[in-house]
Amino acid sequence: MEFTLGQVASILEGKVEGDENQKVSRLDKIQEGKPGGISFLANEKYTPFIYETEATAVIVSNDFSATKEFKTNLIRVEDAYNGFTKLLEAYAMMMKSSIVGVEEPSFIDPSSQIGDQAFRAAFSYIGKNCKIGESVKIHSHVHIGDRVQLGDHVIIHAGAKICADTIIGDNCEIHPGAVIGSDGFGFAPQGDGTYKAIPQIGNVILEDNVSVGANSTIDCATMGSTLIKKGVKIDNLVQIAHNVIIGENTVIASQTGISGSTVIGKNCIIAGQVGIIGHLNIADNTTIGAKTGIIKGIKKPGFTHFGYIGMDMKNFLKSYSIFKNLEGMEDRIKELEKKQ
Numbered sequence: 001m002e003f004t005l006g007q008v009a010s011i012l013e014g015k016v017e018g019d020e021n022q023k024v025s026r027l028d029k030i031q032e033g034k035p036g037g038i039s040f041l042a043n044e045k046y047t048p049f050i051y052e053t054e055a056t057a058v059i060v061s062n063d064f065s066a067t068k069e070f071k072t073n074l075i076r077v078e079d080a081y082n083g084f085t086k087l088l089e090a091y092a093m094m095m096k097s098s099i100v101g102v103e104e105p106s107f108i109d110p111s112s113q114i115g116d117q118a119f120r121a122a123f124s125y126i127g128k129n130c131k132i133g134e135s136v137k138i139h140s141h142v143h144i145g146d147r148v149q150l151g152d153h154v155i156i157h158a159g160a161k162i163c164a165d166t167i168i169g170d171n172c173e174i175h176p177g178a179v180i181g182s183d184g185f186g187f188a189p190q191g192d193g194t195y196k197a198i199p200q201i202g203n204v205i206l207e208d209n210v211s212v213g214a215n216s217t218i219d220c221a222t223m224g225s226t227l228i229k230k231g232v233k234i235d236n237l238v239q240i241a242h243n244v245i246i247g248e249n250t251v252i253a254s255q256t257g258i259s260g261s262t263v264i265g266k267n268c269i270i271a272g273q274v275g276i277i278g279h280l281n282i283a284d285n286t287t288i289g290a291k292t293g294i295i296k297g298i299k300k301p302g303f304t305h306f307g308y309i310g311m312d313m314k315n316f317l318k319s320y321s322i323f324k325n326l327e328g329m330e331d332r333i334k335e336l337e338k339k340q
Contacts, residue, residue, distance in 0.1 A: 001025060001094065005057050008038065009075050011090050012059070012083045018073030024056050027091065033058070033072070040084035059083045099137065115152065133170070145181070151208065163220065169208035169230070177215040180204050184219035184226075184242025184260060198222060200242060207231075213238060213254070222260075229266070247284065265301065289313065 006020035028037030030046055033055025040059035041050050050058055050070055057073040061080045077083035103122040108114065112126050115134035126132065126144045133152035138144070142156045145164035155173045156162065162174070163181030174180065186198035202221025206228045212218065213236035218226060221243045228240070231249040239257040240246070247266030252258075256270055259278035264270070268282060271290040276282070280297045288294060289306035298305060307316040322329075 005038075005073055005075060008057070008087065012075065012077050012086055014059070014075045014077035014083060016057075016073060016075055018057070020073075022056050022073060027088065028055050030055065030058060038075075038087070040080045042079075042081035042084070059087070103140075121158075127164070157214075163204075165203035165220070166206075167203065168206045169210065171208055172206050172210045172212075174212045175214040175216075175236070178212045179217045180206070180212065181220045182217060184222055186222055186242065186260075202226065202242070204228070207248075210234075216240075219244075219260075235272075241278065253290075 002023045002025045004020060005016045005018070005022050005024065008024065009016045009020065024036055024038040026037040028034060028039045030039040030041055030049045030053050033039045033053035035054055035056055037055045038057045038059065039053065039055045041047065041064065042061070050072065051068055053072055055072055057075055059075045059077060059080050062076050062078060064076070099119045100117050102120045106120045106122055106124045108120065108126040109128045109130070111128045112130035112132065114132035115136065117135040118132060119137045121138060121140040123140050124138045124142045127146040127148070129146055130144060130148045132150045133154065135153045136150050137155045139156060139158040141159045144162045145166070147165050148162050149167045151168060151170035151172065153171045154168055157174060157176045159177045160174045161179045162168070163179070166181040181204045183200040186200060187195035188198055190196055200220050200222050202224050204218050204220050204226045207230035209231050210228050212234045215236055216234050216238040218228065218240045219242040220226060224243065226240065226243055227245045229246060229248045232246050233251045235252060235254040237254045238252050241258060241260040243261040244258050245263045247264055247268065249266055250264055250268040250270070252270045253272040255272050256274040258264070258276045261278050262276055262280045262282070264282045265284035265286060267285045269287040271288060273291045274288050274294070276294040280294065282294070282298045283301040285302045286298050287304040288310065289304065291308065292306055292310040293308040294305065294310045304313040305311060306313040
């Protein structure tokens with residue numbers, strides 16, 4: 001797809017310095033820019049490249065001031081990094097929305113409904129009594145179980161599994177291999193030492209604008225719903241157990257595990273390899289550092305927790321400054337004991 005610089009500037013709410021009728025069809029790094037490409041300058045250490053690049057245009061912040069001549073056109077915006085991000089988003093959305101129709105072989109049960117401008121790739125499956133919104137993109141080897149509801153502009157990438165009764169809102173994206181709505185880990189111990197599976201009869205609800213990373217899993221509720229609220233972003237290889245609730249705009253990094261019935265507040269940041277036990281409440285705006293283990297609830301919002309077992313980060317760092325010097329302290333204590 002080709003766009004004039006004037007069209008790009010309109011998308012970014014910016015202003016062209018140069019020929020707004022020149023066309024671009026590609027996104028380039030500034031140091032590798034060639035004719036027909038567009039790049040951006042947001043980091044000062046890349047400034048020398050703007051005088052050398054062959055890119056047709058470079059997105060710069062309004063405060064950029066050239067110190068010598070350059071060949072490229074400029075698109076001035078309030079913030080170059082955010083501007084280029086917005087362009088990437090627009091480009092990705094156009095690429096994703098450009099595919100429509102049905103590839104064969106694919107299957108949709110006659111009892112299910114699907115909206116206009118949808119795409120179903122080869123080897124995709126849609127079960128009974130599903131309601132699929134408009135402009136939904138369902139890629140190859142996706143399995144959608146019975147009674148699933150998908151909102152508008154949902155993208156389900158290759159190999160993802162959406163289990164029965166799952167509800168997914170508008171503008172959600174499910175990446176390859178993710179499993180939404182599989183059984184929660186519920187087993188009742190028996191007198192003879194064995195375990196009996198507890199039926200998991202609930203579902204999963206994803207509100208609008210949720211992203212679920214590749215090979216992540218979100219278990220259905222034992223009863224009721226596992227709830228992922230609007231704007232939540234989940235990285236690859238994350239496990240969310242049954243009846244968990246994740247608050248709005250919380251982000252969760254890779255290899256985190258959240259046990260059953262825990263409630264995470266809104267606008268939280270959970271780093272990689274965090275472990276959170278079940279039946280806890282985590283306050284809004286909490287940050288949890290990488291590899292932290294959380295075994296009790298967090299009541300005060302806005303704090304950073306770190307370490308195993310997790311504690312307030314300032315307290316952890318104070319304790320660690322003592323811990324790392326324990327060997328020397330032990331030697332001094334022994335010397336003092338000898339003098340007594």
